[in-house]
Amino acid sequence: MTHQHRFWGIGILSLSRSMRRARTNTLTSIVLLLLLAIIGCSTDGANKHPDYDRSSVLADQANNIIGPNFTVLATSCESLDNSINTLIADLSLPHLEDARNALLNARTAFQKCTPYSSFEPSNSYALRNELNTFPSDTALIEQNIASGEYALGRVSTLDAQGFPAIEYLLWSANSDDDILNALTNDSNRRDYLTALSARCQEIASAVSNEWIAYSTMYVQQDGTDVGSSLGMVVNSLNLDFEKFIRDGKVGIPLGIRSLGNPLPGHVEAPYSGNSKALLMASLEGLLQLIEGSEGSSYSLRTYMNHVGAQHSGTELSGVIRNHINDLINQVNAIDRPLEAWLVEEAGAADQLYTDLQQLVVYLKVDMTSSLGILISYQDTDGD
């Protein structure tokens, strides 16, 4: 998979940066381990706080956050598919612009859905992998177009489909004219583009429809054990934040897996310059899930307050809210495409990553222990 090393040569080995990060990580790990050790000695998990109306928390999530967000995702994917079909029927600049806007809308809607994409029904449909595997393998995209032989949904095809692949087809050429010409001159390219948007729509609407049936069970499973809805959603939002927001959107492009060599082409939206907007949207989605819907009396926040959750003597829910808002402000202040900013403003980018890492402590250690929820996902590969 050559794309993993595509940008290897661009970065200049910055030892001091990677060493500084390594030190921060070591310190954070030690703190995490200590905290875990303390928790391990003092908690008996599941039945620690049985006296809260958790089903109301779940009902707010199901009816006012998850359900509506899946609906918006489904309708925006439908609009995207329509826009693509309109573009293919009449290859013109206004239609290209419409399709690009529709893609950004669908991707923004998707960001709100990722914190709960690791359980049903998203999990069965592989919502995240189908719609948003990045970076795209552009060689595979071109190969699929050239051969006309591909099966979307295969694991080996996921990095040639979804929003990132649509973005590649709508943006990557030198000019708008080149994009329109490439589509005009190649029916396989047009077919591939329509197949991609149809697939997004199909998956998004299936998930949205199945949520309706699933949501009843979601509200009923109101314990705190591993199989409970709260256990699932808290695990899911942590996994999403740790692996896909912190690492996927910032850490990996910044070089955390490449000895500090930045991989700016690994940002979420490298051709459109929309990575910053998508990062903002995902932080907002995370905050919404924790805070609850507008005016709701039952949410993860109220639950944390109910059990008196604290971080270093301060109310934990407030710490989390302020911290996420601070992250949103940091991202909002980015004045150029994320891929450029990560390289050109290394100091600020390191700070952003460190602050994202700090949120892991609040969410994965403080929040879970205060609510008696066990982190059950693991990122290991066995032996």
Added chain:
Amino acid sequence: MFNIEIKMKNLSQIIFGALCGLFAMGLTSCSDDGVNLPAPYNPPESYNFDNVSYSGQTDRLNMLSEMISTIDEVTEGNAPDATTLLNMYANENSPFSNPDLNASTKQLKSKTYSGLGAIDANEIEAYINAFAQDAAMYKDSTWAPGQPGSVTKADGSGSYFLNADGVEYSEIIEKTLMHAVFYYQACEVYTREGKIGDAVDNTIVTPGKGTDMEHHWDEAFGYWGVPTDATASNFESAHLKYFGKYVKKGEAVGIPTFQNLLTAFISGRYAISTMDYTSRDEAAQEVRQHWEMISVTTGIHYLNCAIANVGDDAKFYHELSEAYTFIQGLAYNQDRIISGSDWAALLGLLEVNGEASFTSVTIADLNNIKNQLASIYGLEAVKNQL
């Protein structure tokens, strides 16, 4: 000449136990200050019996370890040749670095399942040959669908060597041999009529090895990879090998995979030593049943891992190779819960032309396999946590 003694222990234990029982019942009404009776012979908490010996099984477990270490050298740029690996498989021409293994009369190949319906010794040799060929040609290549080679984990922490279909040679050879030798021998040979039936001697005690029947049962236990002093409370820190280690997937979600299989082995050995053949036969069935659960829980675990690691090709194909072998391995037990047709249908989702092939698999396929396994084995409640 072996030093042979006639085994009177069993009979005397039964009589003694019965007498103690009667005596105790007679005394209950007037035994306020207790009577010091010798403790009756009870099943131990660990597999701690007299005359337990399974060094042949331990040899085979160690042979497999060394064979797989040799295969894994391919990710460090060394291409092991087929002859060396085939010699290790058959223990010919002193292939091992451990001289004790070279001196051993045991080998893996002769104990591998040989027949239709599941991967057999010939197919294992075919995988070894294919591996050696691909390793020689592609050890420095980067893997891609249709192209053998190494694939590195996204975090850079290690590599795996895959065939053109995304199957990791190391895993399919190791975990299939676990099933086609260890599991197969335990389920179909050493806990069956031919080895522990009434026609097998259970009276002549060979010191250090027990009776033939005891020894055969101990050999089945030896394939599990669990030391004799492991108990339900200390096994996590015990030196576990192969199937002994994989009890942990079920235990992690509250299924007592370790305790169940240990209890079955202890009950069976106790039943044999006390000549209780009804209990022995029940225990033999329980061994097969609880061992099967180790493979199923581990198979689902690796399906979950693979699904979670889509996008990291190294982890994904490594974990899917593991999942495949644990599901394929269910075949080596005739008493398995899954029907032959269900097994073939689920495995078929991971195969092309009857051979493992993962590059056209979808996440929906993996979820389908997982959901059906969970349904067949009653693991619905824990299938996502495994």
